[in-house]
Amino acid sequence: MSTYTLSEARAHLGKVVNRARYGGEIVELTEHGEPAAVLISPERLAYYRQLEDSRDLAEAERVTAERRTGVPHAEVAALFGMAPDGRAL
Known part of the structure; x- marks a missing residue:
């Protein structure tokens, strides 16, 4: 480096x-x-993005296999005192 x-x-x-x-x-x-x-380099960036995408896909598959449900965005926004679209109140 x-x-x-x-x-x-x-x-x-x-x-x-x-x-x-x-x-x-x-x-x-x-x-x-x-x-x-x-x-x-652009090639290294593409490689890092591919790793990140693979990790995200594996996590999504794991969550799907566990049949976990997500938390609705509006509920998370409310927990943080935000509007349902994510804007500050």
């Missing part, structure tokens, strides 16, 4: 993007010494 400050990344944006895009690196951007963002 490479790390650049935001100032360094601005000054060398093409290089930084190429490290993620073509080099397959995870590039961390920091601001004031703290992580601010991460650059990854």
